[in-house]
Amino acid sequence: MSLPEFKLVRPRSLDEAICSLGEYPRDVQVLAGGTDLIPSLRQKLFEPRLVLDVRRIAELRGVRPQADGGVEIGALTTLTEIERSGFLRQHFPVLTEAAATVASPVLRNMGTLGGNICLDTRCLWYNQSLTWRKGCGFCIKKDGDICHVAPGGTKCWAAFSGDTPPALLCLNAEIEIAGVSGTRKIPLREFYTGSGDNYRKLERNELVTRILIPASSADYRGVYRKLRIRGSIDYPLAGVAVVLKRANGHVCDARVALTAVNPAPTLVKNAGAILEARAVDEAVAEQVGDLAARTAKPLTTSALTPEYRREMIRVFTKRAVLAAAN
Ligand SMILES: Cc1cc2nc3c(=O)[nH]c(=O)nc-3n(C[C@H](O)[C@H](O)[C@H](O)COP(=O)(O)OP(=O)(O)OC[C@H]3O[C@@H](n4cnc5c(N)ncnc54)[C@H](O)[C@@H]3O)c2cc1C
Numbered sequence: 001m002s003l004p005e006f007k008l009v010r011p012r013s014l015d016e017a018i019c020s021l022g023e024y025p026r027d028v029q030v031l032a033g034g035t036d037l038i039p040s041l042r043q044k045l046f047e048p049r050l051v052l053d054v055r056r057i058a059e060l061r062g063v064r065p066q067a068d069g070g071v072e073i074g075a076l077t078t079l080t081e082i083e084r085s086g087f088l089r090q091h092f093p094v095l096t097e098a099a100a101t102v103a104s105p106v107l108r109n110m111g112t113l114g115g116n117i118c119l120d121t122r123c124l125w126y127n128q129s130l131t132w133r134k135g136c137g138f139c140i141k142k143d144g145d146i147c148h149v150a151p152g153g154t155k156c157w158a159a160f161s162g163d164t165p166p167a168l169l170c171l172n173a174e175i176e177i178a179g180v181s182g183t184r185k186i187p188l189r190e191f192y193t194g195s196g197d198n199y200r201k202l203e204r205n206e207l208v209t210r211i212l213i214p215a216s217s218a219d220y221r222g223v224y225r226k227l228r229i230r231g232s233i234d235y236p237l238a239g240v241a242v243v244l245k246r247a248n249g250h251v252c253d254a255r256v257a258l259t260a261v262n263p264a265p266t267l268v269k270n271a272g273a274i275l276e277a278r279a280v281d282e283a284v285a286e287q288v289g290d291l292a293a294r295t296a297k298p299l300t301t302s303a304l305t306p307e308y309r310r311e312m313i314r315v316f317t318k319r320a321v322l323a324a325a326n
């Protein structure tokens, strides 16, 4: 499968990158590690006039601990750097654990945290070659007007399938977005739309520059559990992150978030209320698992059945809660 034709620009600074974004405001695609984008370009899922390869922008790399105990991470920091960061492992272990499960070592050497946050949603009817999609029928997400997964509906249910966003949601992370009209910061939980087609609130002429985790989220115990078909290299088909803080033998704060079972990574509402001020045992962990399973809305977007994926969310959440508590 060949790449479509496009102009390639390789800026060396953020200012240069923003200038180029302004040149083709509606027809540009940011390239970071390229581990997801390049296969998608070959499948003609994107046909931009300009590809902006931002890999040379040194200021967007690195893990920078802040004086107050929080941390700032450049969007181009690779998943291997995240996984190996002693600071992150010590203070934000759920993030290093989630990063270590992405794809394979080679892909983690290339793939970036920003790319993982911005990752396109996935569906059996979408992540296919142009010939396949032409033969089987286009759909709402690209070139068509029907959904093969939920026929009769007008919504795209393609699943968000990045591993690090549930961990970052649990850590109350914010992201910085830069574009021609300036720079803004938003909580990551406000970044996703909940729809599988226009899945993120990012204009084509904007890019994610930094990820900020507040000091108040440091030193939570964290666990990430993931269901995939090939243990050595695969997107999640269900994933759950759990963080909790204990004081005097009881949980004083807890958060749970899911991935790969909805069009957006999703915080499980009220999970904290079940866990707080409790000594965590099997029954409490099971209650949180039930709540997580009710939050998950998997459809037939991947190789495993929705029923199995929802059930695995229940099982993995229970196990992750017990592991984080012990
Ligand atoms: C075989 C295989 C297995 C995989 N398994 C997993 C897995 O288990 N878990 C998982 O999470 N991912 C998986 N991936 C996907 C991918 O490797 C990772 O998600 C990786 O983190 C993507 O980062 P990247 O820098 O390569 O992004 P790219 O491929 O460069 O970009 C991905 C998307 O994000 C956009 N983008 C990238 N950076 C920015 C930015 N700074 N600002 C704005 N937009 C941006 C791009 O335009 C593109 O739309 C897999 C990929 C392959 C090929």
Ligand code: SF4
Pocket (backbone or CB within 6 Å): 122, 123, 124, 125, 126, 139, 140, 141, 142, 146, 147, 148, 149, 150, 155, 156, 157, 158, 196, 301
């Ligand atoms: S969920 Fe429906 S609209 Fe979305 S990619 Fe799959 S088939 Fe297409």
